Amino acid sequence: MVAGGGMGPDDEGISFAHALATLKEQGSALLVVGTVPDEMFAKASATMLGDPAADPPRRRLVVTPEPNRESAVRRLRETGPLSSEYARLITRGEQARSAAAGGASLDEVTPRTHVIDGSIHELGTTIADVIEEFDLFAGGLDPAEFRMGFECLPTLLSAHGRETAFRFLHVVVAQARAVSGLVHFRLPRDVDAEVVRLFQPLFDATVELRIDGGSLDQRWHFRDRDITSDWLPVGDPT
Template sequence: MLAGGGMGPDDDGVSFAHALATLKEQGSALLVVGSVPEELFADASATMLGDPAADPPRRRLVVTPEPNRVDAVRRLRETGPLSSEYARLVTRGESARSAATADHSLDQVTPRTHVIDGSIRELGATIAEVIDEFDLFAGGLAPAEFRMAFDCLPTLLSTYGREAAFRFLHVTIAQARAVSGLVHFRLPRTLDSEVVRLFRPLFDATVELRLEGGGLDQRWHFRDRDLTSDWLPIERSAHEK
């Protein structure tokens, strides 16, 4: 599966499994919604970035607005190699240069960090550059080999507004789909909020997160299918291959 958990009810299990397999084969963009603590979102995000034992290793990019977000580095550490051929971090501000070493409890191998101080145009160009470099390293990316976690959507909305954010998403998602990548974008709002309804048509599926009984659950809504999963648990450190 793309993210940890079961397959839903028996009568829908085959359809759900087929829908997930199609997302992997064709490349997909997921909108991750729901307000949950940062560390729990990071757990869900890690399941979408892939299994550290995957062969070939996933080529992973995390885009975060916070220069010292330790969980962004941790996601890369937990999901595969940290060399520049396989892992990149994009963030903003000069202090981002120390972000990769902020957690001294972890080993000292750190991902290559791209520091963005400029415009939304610069952000888009940097993401495109990373995708191109990963494609070159791979000699052509295989389906689902490229993964991206994008944490900056709320920042884009507050800084540039909905229209600019919509255009940015349209272009960035198209670039990821061109290499059959699997990318997910976080928007911590409710499923029925106006801004979520605005952006959902850009995405292949919307994934709701909730905190229930101390655990993290997910529910999938597929855009082109009349299919919504049950609420499914996400196990900590569970990764999709």
């Protein structure tokens, strides 16, 4: 996450930096929008999963469709330890099951993978179980210690519709907020799309991504504050 800079007037920059600091201190849920390539989203997602040098390390969960599994593993590898008390992956499909089984004894190379073949209820239960396990490992999670990147929202919308997806996100966001987690959900649509406006009330901020001259930029829209940042380069993790 980028904290400050490039905002124009000093008071606006200070307000933006303070808003970001508050999200980190209290935990937050972010909706990441914009139609950028998967590899560009992965770059932004990695900054939100946290600094690999953080002490203690962030406890990170990525929920991803099977085609994006390799990208998710790279992101977890780049942002901290891969042992099961610090990194988990949730995905679905038989290919994912085989890969998970093959890497089960190589915890330092492949994160523990939870394969979901069933219902949306199973997905929600698995996320809740991982959060609970991380909390137990930590002896109580500190604010922003738990990080999650969730990339399955388009799949949920396609398979279950808006109403069910909305209810599901409401529950998952509440679970993450209960441990003051810092979590982000990808919805690759324009910021003014109807479906984005539908989901925005569930989130503390909307992070808009774009590519400008080969550079990946972000713009933050805060739900409860009258603050929208300038376009800023995607920067260092936190």
